[in-house]
Amino acid sequence: MINTTNRKGSVLLIAVFTIAVITVLVGGMLAITTEQLQLLSNQTSSAQAFQVAEAGINDAMASLRSNRTWNAGFTNKTFWIGSYTVDINNIDLPTVVIRSVAAANGYTARMTAQVTVGDSSPYAVRMDNLRINNYE
Numbered sequence: 001m002i003n004t005t006n007r008k009g010s011v012l013l014i015a016v017f018t019i020a021v022i023t024v025l026v027g028g029m030l031a032i033t034t035e036q037l038q039l040l041s042n043q044t045s046s047a048q049a050f051q052v053a054e055a056g057i058n059d060a061m062a063s064l065r066s067n068r069t070w071n072a073g074f075t076n077k078t079f080w081i082g083s084y085t086v087d088i089n090n091i092d093l094p095t096v097v098i099r100s101v102a103a104a105n106g107y108t109a110r111m112t113a114q115v116t117v118g119d120s121s122p123y124a125v126r127m128d129n130l131r132i133n134n135y136e
Helices: 004-066
Strands: 074-079 082-089 095-104 107-117 125-132
Touching: 004 074, 004 082, 004 095, 004 107, 004 125
Parallel strands: none
Antiparallel strands: 074 082, 082 095, 095 107, 107 125
């Protein structure tokens, strides 16, 4: 005669082991998915800060197009979901250095543009050099 008590115990052991393996796999997949979502959120917020800094450069270039000696800059000017601060150095006309620092969603982006401003109104503004996230 075959003893069925031993078989029932082995089936229970296999079932518990299978559930443990599935639990570990699901937990690992959940951890990976959570990390990927956080990375995506970080990248999105960083890109948004970059776009706000770029808006600061564009705003400064628009101001230079109407007044080539403009040097007031902007302080915490609101744009979209953040704000930017722009500093202008136009001592060496026609070369102007524009520095834009932006903050959005807790992220900061920095841009420095070297531009050349034309001689006749409306003043043409040509970007000669652009540095992104430079820390000077």
